[in-house]
Amino acid sequence: MSTQARRGNTRQRIQDVALELFSEQGYDKTSLREIAEKLDVTKAALYYHFKTKEDIVIGLFQDLSRPIDELIVWAEGQPRTLEAKQELIRRYSESLRSAEPLFRFLQENQAAVRDLSIGESFKSRMLTLFGLLREPGSELTDQVRCMTALFSMHAGMFAMQNLEGDPEEKRNALLEVATELVTAANPPNRRPARPDSAQTVSP
Template identity: 65%
Template sequence: MGGTMDDTKRQQRGNTRQRIQDVALELFAEQGYEKTSLREIAERLEVTKAALYYHFKTKEEILVSLFEDLTQPIEELIEWGKSQPRTLDTKQEIVRRYSEALAEALPLFRFVQENQATLKELRTGERFRERLLGLREILVDPHAALVDQVRCVSAVFTMHAGMIALNDLPGTDEEKREAVLEVATTLITEAHQATHTAATQGR
């Protein structure tokens, strides 16, 4: 029975941590990272600052934890991609999975888009850039022509832009995500096929 109580306590701590992350991200998005204080986060949560400090000592700790938790699927995707052959099927699957990861982390990526200046000052911004570089490395063939490298990079940024820049277009969020995924997949496919054709022709 003691084990069950320990499990319950761990779950409660986990739930509190998740609530802190959710509320902090809401406030960061509403009024900006710099203008949000730990006191405001605690007030919206209706907890004391001491209870908040138990989980996070600073705003940056909260932001780092958000990046670590919400971008973990991207880290796992990059590691998976590194272990796979550089086939078209692999690249298309990477793009599909990345689209899903972005959808899951949509609030965070909207925050990133709107607070780029702030992120440049924080180590989380550097980590995010590192992950984007890792994604590029598994999508871009090292001997691809420049135009095909641009196609691959554009596929990634097409998916990023699709989360932010398509709000005014008709259709549901899922319909727009599928349309963005189709465009990104087309870019990856064209780049791969052009590189493969050039290699077989000895250019």
């Protein structure tokens, strides 16, 4: 195994263990020393890859949010049809599979995330997806449907843990509800509301 590959594995292990501890104990209550001890490495070895806890989170966010970035690029090249928006929601559901640990961290460390640089990055991605789902000048209720469709999918991952059932069936149920919301917000024969007569949410 090459040195680069070994370093890559170490970096990944640090991220995995840190994310586990952040989710279990909270971001603020977890120290770099605890992460190093859990990994059975020295703090110096940890510092070689990450100088601060925020550096670890930024690396995690970049790695786990890459599928969402790719989805945004794809969606921006599609026509603004109902079919394209339904496909966007379906692909978003798929992207959450790999990003699930990140969303768990965001959900369980909301106060800490607000003070980290990734907080604004995450908000920006959500607003970009929202802008791709809603029609310009759409009614406020339809904008709420589009935003709820997005947040119901990753918030639902945690809420659904308390419901009995197969994980894949629960994931499909969340996707079905989100798709229904997007469809209701984008009926094929409805004209968009006039921008000067409707309340809008800036993307």
